[in-house]
Amino acid sequence: MTDATGTKPAPGPDQPPIPVRLVTFNTHHGVGDDGRHDLPRLAKVLAAADADLVCLQEVDRYFGDRSEDVDQALLLSRALDMQLAWGPAIDEPRRDDRERRQYGNALLSRLPILVSDVHPLPGSGEPRSALRTMVELDGGTLWVTTTHLSTRADQERAAQAALLAELHTEPMAAGVLVGDFNTAPDAPELGSLRERFTDAWELARDRDDQARWRFWRQDEGHTHPARRPHRRIDHVWVSSGVAVAGAHVLDSAGASDHLPVVVDLEVPSGV
Template sequence: MTDEPGRRPAPGPDQPPIPVRLVTFNIHHGVGDDGRHDLPRLAKLLAAVDADLICLQEVDRYFGGRSEDVDQALLLSRALDLQLAWGPAIDDARADERLRRQYGNALLSRLPILVSDVHQLPGSGEPRSALRTMVELDGGALWVTNTHLTTGSAGERALQAEAVAALHTGPMETGVLVGDFNAEPGASELGALHERFTDAWELAQDREDQSGWRFWQHAEGRTHPARHPHTRIDQVWVSEGVTVAGAHVLDGAGASDHLPLVVDLEVRSGV
């Protein structure tokens, strides 16, 4: 399922872009800032966003007591009635191989998922991965790569950033790269992203923070930590075939130690 479609003819001038709402959210394995594991709270928050694509990081599948040993990815996809693509970073078999202890990234999609593959990233310490998918649009397609980079050294983040950027190749004219990068967008270790993508927050015609009442943080896109956000480590990057109508940091309702970032994309049709 890793074959990439060939380049198609450029769309005509009368073909409007396709709107796609995307949210990226590090869910902290469903544990909120109150220390409670609460998947219904998380599902309610995500349902209210009314997104076409939901990119999640720090998702557990039968991982243990911290998340009540449930398959969070499957339960959320069922609760929201969305398709699921799964990208484990940690994958440990148990005695019962049907219940694999896993942790990683998930894509929940209202749009048909045509391609899904998982790529392990370089680095030491906690394993990291990238989940690459292609979803079908009405008259087009969109590549979505969802990842979570290391909290370790900047050097390792640089290697991981290079690896995820390389997953987006020439024929993939419309694409987004999203996730928790554990670095600000301007950090030197994310330099490889700037060669192929543009920070969606900077492109957005309309920007807003739920934390806007803190006037010194208004429209700055900060997502972590949730109670007093002072860093912009949860990001969306877009290729040339994608424009950005709006980007908004939402109130996370205490569901995680991060805040969700919602981006309204406009995807070039006919590619």
């Protein structure tokens, strides 16, 4: 809405926040805990989450036989009727002019994607990257960074976390950082993240998880391994001003070796 001069008025202090539902999920390239590659099963789990933003790790694009050599990112975006941003960590040519062999992070979005870029992360072993996007809200914007940190050493994760913290600067305003961090949120190597972000699980006014085999502990956010989760390595971090109405670990229906985390964000208007 604009005034008579065509200028959009500044947001008032009493404008309600913008609700955004986000899910993050390490998909294990669509291979479930039964060893089967089943992309329709994965799509069904994601559809049931009914999220505005779907942040995925360990996604294959023409990677080979383990995922039937398909473009998982594109097929999932079509199945869910969502926009796609893609951030490879592995990107290799193949023979015979076939599509490149890729593996990495994906963002599926009901919201318009305005900006998308990919940032390699430091470290040895398996290449890691961060997919940074900006999406348009009804009255604002939100930066979303999806990543997957190293399993190798605390020092590597510390260097990766420091780069991730630098990707979100003060002028960017509202932002979230999500993914598989391969360590707990209070791990020392994530100290640089805690200087700029807050753990959404701790902020959430309502929370629940799938660890019901330990009926006395149902709010710890454990996501791995999927069958008997006892590690909280899949996180959502939010910048200052972003509130969290709820955070829940969902049933993955056997679609991965991780469980998905869904958070209901409240993003300030006009940022």
